[in-house]
Amino acid sequence: MESELNASRELGGPASRKQTNYTPQQAKLNFKPVKCISFQMSYKEPITKVDASLDNEAASTTSATSLEEFLKLELADREGARIQYRTCSWEKTAALLFSEYVCLAVMSFPWSFSVLGVVPGILCTVFVSLCVLYTSLTLWRFCLKHPQVQDICDIGQHLLWGQRWAWWFTAVCFILNNTFIQGLHVLTGAKYLNTITNHAVCTVDFCVVAAVICFVFSLPRTFSGLSFMGWFSAATMFVAIVLSMVFAGVQDHPGGWDGTTGVTWRLWPAEGTTYVQGMNAVLNIVYTFVGQITYPSFIAEMKNPRDFNKAVYAVTIAEIVLYVLTGTIVYVYVGDAYITAPAFGSLAPVYKKIAFSFAVPTLIFLGLLYASVSARFVFFRIYDKHSQHRRDHTVVGWAVWAGLLAATWVVAFVIAEVIPFFSDLLSLMSSLFDCWFGFVYWGLAYFHVRDVRGGLWDKVQVVLNVGLIVLGFYILGPGVYAVVQSIINSYRAGEVGGVFGCADNGL
Template sequence: MSTHPQEKELEKQPSIVADDGLESASEGEVLHALIAEDRAHDIQLRTMSWQKAAWLLAGDQVCLAIMAQSWSLSVLGWVPGLITMILAGVLFWITSITMHKYIMKNPMIMDICDFGYYIFGKSRIAYEFSGFMLLANNILIIGFHVLTGAKVINTLSDHSQCTVIFSVITTLMGIVMSIPRTLKHISFMSIFSAACMGIAILLFLVFAGIEPAPLFGYGGNYPELGPVKTYAFPLPGTTWVDCMNAVLNISFLWVPQILFPSFIAEMERPQDFPKSLAVLTGISVFLFIVPPAIGFRYLGQYATAPAFGSLGVLGYKKASFAFVIVPTVVIGVIYANVTAKFVYFRIMGKSRHAHSNTVVGWGVWIVVIVVLWFIAFIFGSVIPSMGDFLSLLGAAFDSFFGFIYFALAYWHLYRGDFFKGPFRSVMTVLHIFIMIVGLFLLGPGLYAACKAIIADYAGSTRPAFSCADLSI
């Protein structure tokens, strides 16, 4: 068993940590020491108020994936669809609170990799595994946003250039906007990101309501599938793989916790994170359920992902989809910042360059940012269907970072007291269910995602670095 690098640093301070490591110091003392250490740096990370953290959370969560939820409802129908959405929201709140409580017990945690390190008994293998998962998940998500940016510019410009050119433009914008080192600075971008996505959603709902009927649908264009209709349960012919991918689509939207430990680590008062979480949950419950439900009401079986694609009037489509370019780039920047910090501190360690305004420090930071966005650009250009790969992310990664890790954290927090009183008993049962959900996503969910990808490759696929029109 190896010692975590930050433990070694604090063990040099005998007034705070005794020979047996962090166990002998209180959580408050450790947190105070970490904050004091950060204050001594030129570039201070622990500077976010809970309000700025709420902006950052909203900027991360209010995203294009909201516009794919009408499609999920069109696959599942009202009853399974709404039950899945509400259940995902409840589990999101519970797992996020459990995560925060565990981090308060272990304030050394700086990112999801540290979280994995601690819940698996300070295992270096778990740390490296979590690091690989963090890199794979986040780079693919950044690649998805590169592809989405190309789609937006394609749509707005009527495919005036090769799609690869638009991907390069999106990548360059992402690199420039990723230069700030602290999440506090990025939180300001998140305000505009969430506002722009809100405008895009509002415009879509207005246009969907005033159009006599949607035009496009996956199964056929209007009126090939008959009059627009909604239904309580999946339509005949809907496969289990279709339903599972719709569920993964919903769970992907509700599982952003891979970034939360990094957000908490940059707050002035990490104990205030539940306030930020409450703001985010209120926004999410409304935006993740109400607009998709309205979209399904007007699009029915013609719903596409994103729902902008079902609009028939080109002007409506462009007017609403145009605002998506801001959250597309900003969310990519948020993921790039968290990912870059993991790589950067692995390279720089505890050297003076890691937290100082030196040429070496900034040079390495910029190189890491450029490399991350370049790799993401490659993935966004060579994968034929990023939508199916997002389902793969939801199954392979969110099963751990949204469910399994936090069920294990609950076990560490309350072992020996699992059924101490009615409330604790209920929470224990819920966390057992959370573990089951995580294992289900990792098993049958991963199978369904792989089946969808195989089906993509069996049919006509988008060539790598294609100039094909990707307009919605």
């Protein structure tokens, strides 16, 4: 496969605009080690321009040798390293995906269904899941076609016309997205500690405790080393979700029962539902599904990247079933007057503490997963693939790694204190970041892997992907407005004590 590789590049940064043509043989002989910012040890360069003929081929027509030869070069390069990165089977990758999607955000679905109604809630869930499945497969095809472009920032630069600013724009969104997710887990960790201890100490102190615990567990440096924790996290969160559905059905009264207001539920939105409320509910659903920002990193650590679609199909089927059942069952048994986000707060006190406790591994693991991704991103820019600090266990390497993690958790703590609303924080992340990493980028990516000879189906997909791009920008524009207005309304209503406040935020 002919390609154009960068002849000059700033060390560790995005690609230079200057290009030089190589034959495949020259590329193997002349490839220079550079600062690597992917999530494994690899030969990779952010690409500002590729052979135009490649963009007129389907990913399925990629020659078998292009990917396989790339993997052989990578395997030879990392020989002898004590820390190995491309070690994940598709089963291990599925474990990481399950842990990403079988998460605490699932417990926001009953609240979303209470706003939208059961029928629109289910329709929205299925629609978003199919959109994410389609865009995930587009992303996978793109990564197979361009194995040298292996993290979200280089992909963003490639998709946005090879511009230097596009790399930095994607990098900023990438780091902020991950750090906001960490902040969500710090906030929820404090909610759990307040709930289980009946607000024994100041909420700020509980946020500190949650951040420190997550920092300690985020210290492992490879995804393969986290895969067992991923399975365990997904399993315990699944138990928490199932218990919530069971407890909602068997309890005498929902949490917060006042003895006067009955349990009511609706198939359709209540009369007077505002745009802000409806959009927030939709964004909560979108946030839970959109996780493609980590996919290039996971694909880059797989032994055989061609197997990634197996993990995606398995996870999507499980998502649809689990999310629809959770949203419907808990909402119907709890009703409009007593629903909370997360829905653990809608259960009777004892049931609430039991179910919420099973979610603790997920509170820790999913936060540390995104912390690890962010720290790895920066760490691999500091040390290239031949650095001793990257390949071996050195004091300096571990000190820098720990320092990067600590920095992300400090920022996450601040976010948790400034935006202490669970559903609003989910919606804010969805509107600011999921618009790009869930819709716009992969709508653009289709035009790099499309088969122009595909006839009617190709024309249908062109319209579909243009629609995905428009949908992404809609989520960014009116979506951000709805979230900001909701946060303002929450502060006006006094739902929390304020920024860095000690008020009880337990369920």
